[in-house]
Amino acid sequence: MQVQTRAGSPQKDQSRGRESPPAARRFWNWVRDEDSHERTLYLNGVISDETWWGDEVTPKMFKDELFAGDGSVTVWINSPGGDVFAAAQIYNMLMDYAGRVTVKIDGLAASAASVIAMAGGDVYMSPVSMLMIHNPSTIAVGDSEEMLRAKALLDEVKESIINAYELKSGLSRTKLSHLMDAETWMNANKAVELGFADKILFAESEPAPADAMIFSRTAVTASLISRLPKTPKPKTGTPIAALEQRLFLITH
Known part of the structure; x- marks a missing residue:
């Protein structure tokens, strides 16, 4: 997960001779069940604090659509992560939402996306999905004092991320810190075993032990x-x- 933003390539507005943002190409959308009135969000894309390329999920766009309705919400996640502060905002919105929130990981919930996944009252993982947690990173330029400030920032961001993981999994902060240091990838069985997920989708029985299925x-x-x-x-x-x-x- 990154503690930074990125700039995109603007398009030229030929009619006015100036640059304009690229057209939106959203790879995520809401679906509403007309009978149960439950809503489903498919979150497929990079987590960003603002839209540069048109395919990111941003906090403002997410909030507008989340609070446009009520009732239970299911969030399907397939995301490589992105901006840690944007992910924190989305996590907070889901935690604050009055209705029940269920998270289902169908492909990948990595880095900042794994933080969002922790907001689910129930977190389900496809048997072929993966969840990845690691330390936050950033880009810093300057003297030794600037480097020390960057390190202090990353240390605090890591502690804030551990808060979300600890609340969901119940693991100790030391254990979680070590898992993040190792850039830990978990399959569905291991994620359930460690408490990051609650159940495996489509499974009719309890998952088998998976002690050897965690890697870094x-x-x-x-x-x-x-x-x-x-x-x-x-x-x-x-x-x-x-x-x-x-x-x-x-x-x-």
């Missing part, structure tokens, strides 16, 4: 390195550029 960037990288040839022969080794590309794909 460090573990995956170490596993890959252990499989590389110790003393590669000339012209048969792995080029460094190819290796770096593989590591990049795995860690991102």
Whole structure:
């Protein structure tokens, strides 16, 4: 999750000779059941504090549509995360909403999106979905004092995120901090076991133990390195550029 915003590429308004924002291309929408009057939100996209590209979910857009109705709300999440402060706002709106909120993760709830998922009274995960938690990050430029201020900010943001995870999972703050340090990926079984989720979608029985189903960037990288040839022969080794590309794909 990022403690920052990003700028997008504006489009040129040919009629007036100036730039205008790109046309909206929303990959999320509300669906209302006419019989039960329950609403479903499909949240598929990057979490952003304002719309730059047209495919983000922003706090203002979310609030306008959340409080446009009442009754129970189901939020389907498939998001890689995004801006941590925007996610915090959306989390607060869901927690403050008078109706019952159910969260269902059908693909990925990573980084800042995992914070939003914690707002569900019940959190369900598809058996093929993933949930990922890690430390917040930012970009800072300046002298050593500026770097120290950036670190202090990240430390406080991490503590605020742990508040949401602790409230939902019941895990200790130390345990949660370690999971975030390791950039922890959880399948549905492990998420239920650790308390981040309540139930697995479509499952008729309790999930089986999944002690070996939790992994981190460090573990995956170490596993890959252990499989590389110790003393590669000339012209048969792995080029460094190819290796770096593989590591990049795995860690991102």
